[in-house]
Amino acid sequence: MVGSKRSRKSSLAIRYIIAGVLLLVMVYPYLYMVLNSFADWTQVDRKLIPSSYTLKSYTWLFTGGETGITRPWLGAFVNSIIVSLLSTFLMMMFGVMVAYALSKLKWRGRDTVNNFILFHMFFPAIILLIPSFLIIQKLGWYDTYWALIIPKGVSLWAIFMYTNFFKAVPSVFIEAAKLDGARDFQILYKIMMPMSKSITSVVFLFLLMERWTELLWDMIMVRSDGMLTLNVLLSQMFGPYGSYPGPLYAGSVLLSLPIIILFIIFGKNFQKGMQVSLK
């Protein structure tokens, strides 16, 4: 084993380099997006790292430039925020409620509901798309926020995650609280929620990002310009802005902004929560 210390050190350095290069390859495209959104228009999609920069893409995005047609980028951004936050809030709230019923309450029918959820989870969702569209129309929700929020207000995955997590919380806590006269809603919000902080941040981030980047549903359920979400608007502009890639990159940066912000806020909790939730 002579010299093993040195070889271990150099192999560690090699591993860091490989991991770093791999990471760079995976993350570079997003850097490319940011750089191109600020790049001089003669250099957009021409260089890996542009050499001269301008804000033209951003001003063009909001004014429509020479086409003179402005698209509701800011409105769509606001729509996305409203829709994603409310949907995610409902998904978390209902997820916690249903999970509490499935893990900590005893009632006739619980096993049936549990099995039914499993069946529901593994059902290919695509078959539901067309009739869901029709139900939305029948409810009079077509082209409204309701269509974007309510049907996306329950997440089977969130129910599943919280159910598993709650099952691991000892019932002693709940019984003690009950002796102190706590009601079930209080137990849920004063005991169960604080105890599940670590997975809550993971569930929140996943649900929010999934909702933020949803395309098919948001595309089908609304029609008017004022109702579009940012993801759908960006998707629709692929064709019309075909010869203006700069503004498209600027729009993409706008769409990706929340991810970056969330990562900065949740980054620390994230790995811890991930570890808990994957076990």
Next chain:
Amino acid sequence: MKENNNRLGWLFASPYLIYSLVFFLIPLVWSFYLSFTNWDLIAPEYDFVGFDNFAKALKSPGVHAAFWVTYKFMMVFVPLVIVLSLVVSVLVHSLPRLKSLFLIGFFLPYLSSGVVSALIVKGLLSFNSPVNTALRKIGINIDWLGTSWSALLIVGMIMAWKFTGYYALILTSGLESIDHEVYEAAAIDGVTGRQRFWKITLPLLYPALYTTLILAFGVTFGIFTEVYQLTGGGPNNATNTWQMEIYSQAFKNLQAGYASAVALLASVATFISIFIIRKLLEKWGARNGWV
């Protein structure tokens, strides 16, 4: 807990129950019903056409393409994403420092929008892009998204790019649950390096690997955004996934009845395929003595 909370249980579960009635059970029945009609999504009237939609679907090139494209994607996406996420997790796991920073970095593509990823790839592969300019210099000139094989490959690679970080996280937590003493005991017996990976790490990692494999196979049945954005299912149906086919039939060609029949066929194909894949994976694990 001796007391029964019948009323409370149903009350707490009610959000899910209402949701599954309105957005699962009713649409499910409705979908069966629609698949026997010739409804066009708009007109108030329609006729029952029996099994015509199914007969038509079974002969349609779009449906044939969707069926096969799914398995072609599988062959590109699953090996690529599994190898990449294994490499990432084993590599990152062996690093003493900056572990979470790396994992979060690799996870970034999973959180970003498919529309954005598609836009970036489209830009990187456009005719005058730095990538293609460099490739032309060495004599390679491919219309990446306009050629059948490369369009399929590119979409498969985008999906792998997206999911690698997510699966690496699952695998890393699998790696972290492996007891260190196992490795130490093995080292005493002289098991190191590559042998250690195949004989110890992989078998102990199998539960996490099984989860990732099932997730990865599942992904191939639900590809939409990337295809819709980049190729629209083309060229020549080469990337026409089930979701793409159903979307175009229902909302572009306005054949809701027919599209419902296609969706039903897609679900059957998905069900059977996933069932077979699960059985095969379990057999594979059992044969190697990993389960």
